[in-house]
Amino acid sequence: MxxxxxxxxxxxxxxxxxxxxxxxxxxxxxxxxxxxxxxxxxxxxxxxxxxxxxxxxxxxxxxxxxxxxxxxxxxxxxxxxxxxxxxxxxxxxxxxxxxxxxxxxxxxxxxxxxxxxxxxxxxxxxxxxxxxxxxxxxxxxxxxxxxxxxxxxxxxxxxxxxxxxxxxxxxxxxxxxxxxxxxxxxxxTATQSHDAASALTDESRHEAVATLEAWKSGSLPREISELWPAESEMIGRLGRPDRRVHPVPVMREYVEDGVRQHVRHVVASRSIAIWEMDVTHHGAVHRCPPTLAWLMFRRNGRVDKLRVVFPRPSA
Incomplete structure (x- = not known):
């Protein structure tokens, strides 16, 4: 025994x-x-x-x-x-x-x-x-x-x-x-194997940089246009309560006005991604806070809803 x-x-x-x-x-x-x-x-x-x-x-x-x-x-x-x-x-x-x-x-x-x-x-x-x-x-x-x-x-x-x-x-x-x-x-789940999580954030960071570049140039490559399908909706402060508004024309308006966003930090899960941005607006009519964040809710890998939030400046 x-x-x-x-x-x-x-x-x-x-x-x-x-x-x-x-x-x-x-x-x-x-x-x-x-x-x-x-x-x-x-x-x-x-x-x-x-x-x-x-x-x-x-x-x-x-x-x-x-x-x-x-x-x-x-x-x-x-x-x-x-x-x-x-x-x-x-x-x-x-x-x-x-x-x-x-x-x-x-x-x-x-x-x-x-x-x-x-x-x-x-x-x-x-x-x-x-x-x-x-x-x-x-x-x-x-x-x-x-x-x-x-x-x-x-x-x-x-x-x-x-x-x-x-x-x-x-x-x-x-x-x-x-x-x-x-x-x-x-x-x-301590004893189980786990999928690599860093790939999601790496991919989301790539999408953030590519999206900003595409919107600035006015040309959306296929991978970016697929990320923002026709049913995507802008919600929150930049949305419209009376009608569906697509994020691309809203954000392009700010780009054309001279507002520039620069990716600072990205965190992503399978259905939620958060892009934190530094903002510059030399000569722009719209005056944005120095930082903002994109809260994206995804479905089947595509952005379903985007809410842009403006964190309060630290004291």
């Missing part, structure tokens, strides 16, 4: 997780879920805030497992992450009633020119595809607020509410739901 298998130690799992083995991190989080929840309950009491703190901590652990210097003591590290997440929520409640404070992924609110931009952070870890495949499983409305909050410069609840044309309370609710579902999806 074969001796029973000895389960891997925390140290073994931590080292395997640090080497990029997603299943090992999933096992660690499952093993320590009860003590992590106990810490959250001790600080926040029973209720959704405690559960949110645990979920935030799980996402932080996902991103920062490489920071653990004593793999055998990963349990204490995880509890400290939960403690920080809970205290952040307590501070947020005191300082900004009705809104969450910083959460487990807020260190992703960075810009393209910074050396620790989120896409570069993700590239450093073999877990990148795991994260993005889990994001893809979120319902579109939840996926959009999560992408805006954690992977673009449109990060405040007010900005996200304006971009999505929903109340601030709805943004908070959707973010909470998105984090909860994302944490569940990450745990449930």
């Amino acid at each position: 074969a001796p029973p298998l000895t389960p891997p130690t925390d140290e073994e799992l931590t080292r395997r997780a640090q080497a990029g083995e997603t299943g090992a991190l999933g096992l660690l989080l499952t093993r320590h879920q009860a003590p992590m929840r106990a810490v959250a309950l001790s600080l926040l009491g029973y209720g959704p805030d405690a559960e949110d703190a645990v979920q935030d901590a799980a996402l932080t652990a996902l991103r920062r497992i490489g920071d653990v210097r004593e793999p055998a003591a990963v349990g204490a590290w995880l509890k400290a992450v939960v403690r920080n997440a809970a205290r952040t929520r307590l501070r947020a409640t005191r300082e900004t009633p009705g809104l969450d404070g910083l959460d487990g992924l807020d260190h992703l609110h960075l810009r393209d020119h910074e050396p620790s931009h989120p896409e570069r952070l993700i590239e450093q870890h073999a877990m990148r595809d795991w994260i993005w495949n889990a994001v893809e499983e979120l319902p579109p409305k939840l996926r959009l607020v999560l992408m805006l909050r954690h992977f673009t410069g449109i990060t405040s609840y007010e900005e996200i509410a304006e971009a999505c044309e929903v109340p601030v309370g709805t943004v908070r609710s959707r973010l909470n739901q998105a984090r909860a579902k994302l944490a569940q999806e990450l745990l449930s």
